[in-house]
Amino acid sequence: MKSANVMPWVSFFIRLIIGLLFIIAALAKISDPIGFFATLMGFRLFPDILLSFLAIFVPWLEFFLGLSLLLGIAYRTASFLLAVLNLLFALAILSVVARGIEIDCGCFGLLTDLLGIPDKADMTAVVRDLVFAAMCLAVFRIRQTAFSLENYYSART
Amino acid sequence: MKRLFIEALVLFMLALMTALLFNAVSPRKIKLFLPKKSEKTVEQTTGVQEGSKGR
Numbered sequence: 001m002k003s004a005n006v007m008p009w010v011s012f013f014i015r016l017i018i019g020l021l022f023i024i025a026a027l028a029k030i031s032d033p034i035g036f037f038a039t040l041m042g043f044r045l046f047p048d049i050l051l052s053f054l055a056i057f058v059p060w061l062e063f064f065l066g067l068s069l070l071l072g073i074a075y076r077t078a079s080f081l082l083a084v085l086n087l088l089f090a091l092a093i094l095s096v097v098a099r100g101i102e103i104d105c106g107c108f109g110l111l112t113d114l115l116g117i118p119d120k121a122d123m124t125a126v127v128r129d130l131v132f133a134a135m136c137l138a139v140f141r142i143r144q145t146a147f148s149l150e151n152y153y154s155a156r157t
Numbered sequence: 158m159k160r161l162f163i164e165a166l167v168l169f170m171l172a173l174m175t176a177l178l179f180n181a182v183s184p185r186k187i188k189l190f191l192p193k194k195s196e197k198t199v200e201q202t203t204g205v206q207e208g209s210k211g212r
Binding site for chain 2: 030032033034037049052053055056057059060061063064065068074076077078080081
C-alpha cells in the first residue's frame with residue numbers, strides 16, 4: 001500500500017484519539033471548575049485575575065478544539081492550536097518541576113479521583129504533553145484525512 | 158494562512174462565549190472579578206493590626 005493512501009488514515013486515527021481525549025479531559029474540568037481553579041493556583045504562575053479567567057476558558061477551549069478535531073471541521077487549525085496548547089502545558093509543568101513544587105497537573109480534572117489515574121505534574125506529564133503536541137502537528141502537516149465533515153461538504157459542492 | 162487565522166478566531170470566540178455563558182448560569186460559578194482584600198483579611202492572614210507599632 002502506498003504511503004499516500006495510508007497517511008489520511010493515520011491522520012484520522014490521530015484525530016480520533018486526540019479528539020476524544022481532549023473532550024473527556026475538558027468535560028472532567030468543566031464539571032469541577034473550582035477544583036481546576038485550585039490546581040491552577042498550585043502552579044504559582046498566573047496572577048489572580050488571570051487565574052479565574054483561565055479556569056473557565058481553557059476547559060471550553062479544549063472541548064471545542066477536541067470536537068473540531070473529532071468531527072473534522074477546521075481540523076488543521078484545531079490541531080495546530082492543540083499543539084500550541086500542549087506545548088504551553090508542557091512548559092508550565094516543566095517550570096513546576098524545575099521549582100520543585102509537588103502538585104497534580106490537573107490534566108484530567110475529576111477523572112483522576114474517580115478512576116485513580118496518577119496525574120502528578122512530573123516529567124512523565126511533560127513527555128506525554130510533548131507526544132500529544134507531536135501527534136497534533138502530524139495532523140497539521142499531513143493535510144489529508146479520512147472521514148471529515150469538511151471533506152464531505154467540499155465534495156458535495 | 159488567512160483561513161487558519163479566521164478559523165482560530167472563530168474557535169476562540171466560541172469557547173470564550175460558551176465559557177462565560179456557562180459560568181454565568183452554573184451553580185458552581187467562579188467569580189471573574191475578585192474583591193480587594195479587606196483590612197480584616199490582612200489582619201487575619203498576618204496577625205498584625207494595621208497601625209500597631211509593636212514593642
